[in-house]
Amino acid sequence: xxxxxxxxxxxxxxxxxxxxxxxxxxxxxxxxxxxxxxxxxxxxxxxxxxxxxxxxxxxxxxxxxxxxxxxxxxxxxxxxxxxxxxxxxxxxxxxxxxxxxxxxxxxxxxxxxxxxxxxxxxxxxxxxxxxxxxxxxxxxxxxxxxxxxxxxxxxxxxxxxxxxxxxxxxxxxxxxxxxxxxxxxxxxxxxxxxx
Amino acid sequence: xxxxxxxxxxxxxxxxxxxxxxxxxxxxxxxxxxxxxxxxxxxxxxxxxxxxxxxxxxxxxxxxxxxxxxxxxxxxxxxxxxxxxxxxxxxxxxxxxxxxxxxxxxxxxxxxxxxxxxxxxxxxxxxxxxxxxxxxxxxxxxxxxxxxxxxxxxxxxxxxxxxxxxxxxxxxxxxxxxxxxxxxxxxxxxxxxxxxxxxxxxxxxxxxxxxxxxxxxxxxxxxxxxxxxxxxxxxxxxxxxxxxxxxxxxxxxxxxxxxxxxxxx
Numbered sequence: 001x002x003x004x005x006x007x008x009x010x011x012x013x014x015x016x017x018x019x020x021x022x023x024x025x026x027x028x029x030x031x032x033x034x035x036x037x038x039x040x041x042x043x044x045x046x047x048x049x050x051x052x053x054x055x056x057x058x059x060x061x062x063x064x065x066x067x068x069x070x071x072x073x074x075x076x077x078x079x080x081x082x083x084x085x086x087x088x089x090x091x092x093x094x095x096x097x098x099x100x101x102x103x104x105x106x107x108x109x110x111x112x113x114x115x116x117x118x119x120x121x122x123x124x125x126x127x128x129x130x131x132x133x134x135x136x137x138x139x140x141x142x143x144x145x146x147x148x149x150x151x152x153x154x155x156x157x158x159x160x161x162x163x164x165x166x167x168x169x170x171x172x173x174x175x176x177x178x179x180x181x182x183x184x185x186x187x188x189x190x191x192x193x194x195x
Numbered sequence: 196x197x198x199x200x201x202x203x204x205x206x207x208x209x210x211x212x213x214x215x216x217x218x219x220x221x222x223x224x225x226x227x228x229x230x231x232x233x234x235x236x237x238x239x240x241x242x243x244x245x246x247x248x249x250x251x252x253x254x255x256x257x258x259x260x261x262x263x264x265x266x267x268x269x270x271x272x273x274x275x276x277x278x279x280x281x282x283x284x285x286x287x288x289x290x291x292x293x294x295x296x297x298x299x300x301x302x303x304x305x306x307x308x309x310x311x312x313x314x315x316x317x318x319x320x321x322x323x324x325x326x327x328x329x330x331x332x333x334x335x336x337x338x339x340x341x342x343x344x345x346x347x348x349x350x351x352x353x354x355x356x357x358x359x360x361x362x363x364x365x366x367x368x369x370x371x372x373x374x375x376x377x378x379x380x381x382x383x384x385x386x387x388x389x390x391x392x393x394x395x396x397x398x399x400x401x402x403x404x405x406x407x408x409x410x411x412x413x414x415x416x417x418x419x420x421x422x423x424x425x426x427x428x429x430x431x432x433x434x435x436x437x438x439x440x441x442x443x444x445x446x447x448x449x450x451x452x453x454x455x456x457x458x459x460x
Contacts, residue, residue, distance in 0.1 A: 070201055071207050073203060073207055080208060083208075091222050093228055094222050095222075097226065098228055165319065
C-alpha cells in the first residue's frame with residue numbers, strides 16, 4: 001500500500017514539474033502562448049485543462065483497456081482517442097451549461113478550445129505507452145494538467161510585466177514571448193535532479 | 196492484413212463513433228437549456244462584433260438584457276437604426292429615433308501646428324506619457340499625444356494617427372465608445388454624424404498660453420459666441436463649446452474664428 005502511495009507521489013511530481021507537459025515535452029503550446037496575456041484568463045484556461053484532461057485520461061484508459069485491447073486494434077488508439085476527447089469536451093460543455101452555468105460562463109470559449117489542445121491527446125497516448133492502469137492514468141492526467149496550469153500562470157505573470165518594458169523593436173510581440181518560454185524551459189530543467 | 200482485421204477496425208471505430216454520436220444526441224436533449232426564442236432572434240439580429248459598446252458583455256449579454264427589458268431595443272450603437280428596428284419588430288415595440296453618432300478627437304494640434312519641448316524616447320503609450328514632466332513633450336498640455344491608445348482600442352479600424360494626432364474615419368466609426376475610454380486626455384467625444392461645425396481644441400489654458408502652444412488652439416476670445424445666430428456656442432474656461440442640438444451648421448463661427456479652431460467636418 002505504502003509502495004503505491006509513494007509511486008503516485010513520485011508520478012505527480014515527475015509529471016507536473018520534472019517532465020512538465022509544456023516546458024519539457026512541448027505539448028499544448030498553442031493555448032500556452034495564445035491565452036497567456038493575462039493571469040486571470042490563464043488561470044481560467046489552466047482550470048479548464050485540468051478538468052478535461054483528468055476526465056479524458058480516465059475515459060481513454062477505460063476505452064483502451066476494455067475496447068481496443070480485446071479487439072486487438074490498439075494501433076487505432078490515436079483516432080479513437082481524438083474521437084472520444086472531442087465528444088467528451090462537447091458533453092462536459094453541455095453538462096456545465098445546464099448544471100453549473102457560473103463555471104460555464106467563467107470558462108467561456110476556452111472550454112471548446114481544449115478539443116484542439118494536443119496535450120490532452122498527448123497525455124492519453126503517453127499513459128498507454130507507459131502502460132499505466134486506469135487509476136494511475138487519472139493521477140498522471142491530473143498532475144500533468146497541474147503542470148500546464150503552473151507553466152501558463154507563470155508565463156502570464158511574466159508577460160504582464162514585459163508589457164511595460166522597453167523591448168527592442170525586432171523582439172516585440174511573439175518573439176520575446178518565445179524567448180521567455182525558452183528561458184522558462186531552461187529553468188525547469190533544474191527540476192530534473194529532483195527524482 | 197486479412198480482410199477480417201479491416202472489418203473489425205471499421206466495426207469498432209464505427210461503433211465507438213455511433214455510440215458517442217447517440218450519447219451526445221441524448222445528452223443534448225437531456226441537458227437542453229431553455230432559451231427564450233426571442234433572445235436567439237435578437238442575438239441573430241445584432242452585429243456580433245462583441246465590442247461591448249452597449250455596456251453589456253458582448254452581443255449575447257445585450258440580447259439577454261433586451262429580452263428582459265433591461266436595455267432599450269436600440270441599445271446597440273454599432274447596428275444603429277436598422278438593427279434597432281429589426282429588434283423592435285422582434286420584441287413588438289416601437290423603436291425611437293436614433294441619431295447616428297461618430298467619435299471626434301477635439302484636437303487639431305498636429306506636428307505642423309505644435310512643437311516638441313524636448314525629445315521623448317520612453318514607452319509609446321499615451322497613459323505613460325502622462326507621467327513624464329510637463330505631461331509629455333508636446334508644447335500643448337491638453338492636446339492629443341499621438342501615441343495611439345485610441346488606435347489600439349478601436350475594434351473597427353476607424354481611428355488612426357495622422358501627422359501626430361488621432362483622426363477618426365467617420366465612415367468607419369460605429370460610436371462604440373472604446374476610444375473615449377482609452378484616451379487619458381479625455382479628448383474624444385461623440386458628436387452627431389450630421390454635425391457641421393466642431394471646436395477642434397480642448398485647451399483650457401488662457402489665450403496667450405494656448406497661442407504659444409499651438410497655432411490653431413481655441414483662445415477663448417468669444418468672437419464665435421457673438422457671431423452665432425442661434426446661440427449654440429458658449430465659452431467656458433477659455434474654451435468654446437458648440438451645442439450640436441442647436442447648431443445649424445451655417446458656418447459663421449468658422450469664418451470668424453481667428454485661430455481657425457472651429458472646423459468644418
